[in-house]
Amino acid sequence: MRRLMCGVLLLSSATVLAAEPTAQAIANKKIELMQSTKIAAVTELAVPSREYPSDGDPETLEVVFLDNKKDGPSRVSEDGEVIFLYKASGRKQQALIDQAFEIRARRALNES
Numbered sequence: 493m494r495r496l497m498c499g500v501l502l503l504s505s506a507t508v509l510a511a512e513p514t515a516q517a518i519a520n521k522k523i524e525l526m527q528s529t530k531i532a533a534v535t536e537l538a539v540p541s542r543e544y545p546s547d548g549d550p551e552t553l554e555v556v557f558l559d560n561k562k563d564g565p566s567r568v569s570e571d572g573e574v575i576f577l578y579k580a581s582g583r584k585q586q587a588l589i590d591q592a593f594e595i596r597a598r599r600a601l602n603e604s
Contacts, residue, residue: 513601521597522590529553529596537563546573553592572596 513521534556537544541563547554550573558564558578566580568588572595575588 513598517601518594518597521601522593525593525596525600529593531555533557541576544574544576546571548573550596553589553596568592568595570595572599 528551530552532547532552532554534554537556537558539545541556541558544556546569552573554574556574556576558566558576561578563578564576566575566577566584566588568575568591572592575585575592577585577588580588
């Protein structure tokens with residue numbers, strides 16, 4: 493019984509590891525997404541940033557420019573569909589763009 497349990501645990505661990513995309517696969521998918529994604533700039537919010545509804549289109553990346561510190565720091569939404577910018581440096585903006593495409597690439601690879 494103990495051997496069976498160990499075998500099942502090893503098999504399920506190997507399955508989880510096999511499902512994780514490689515760094516190269518993620519990099520390739522990021523490039524593919526960067527070439528096909530449209531950028532939509534949003535300059536005025538009608539709601540607080542935490543309530544901002546994404547357009548729901550996986551073909552676009554929304555960049556929301558925040559005017560007020562109360563709207564929070566520069567960040568990427570959990571699904572990688574929206575980047576919120578508040579007085580972000582060029583370096584910070586690039587890091588957030590990279591983070592958004594990393595999230596989107598991982599999601600796309602896991603869905604396929």
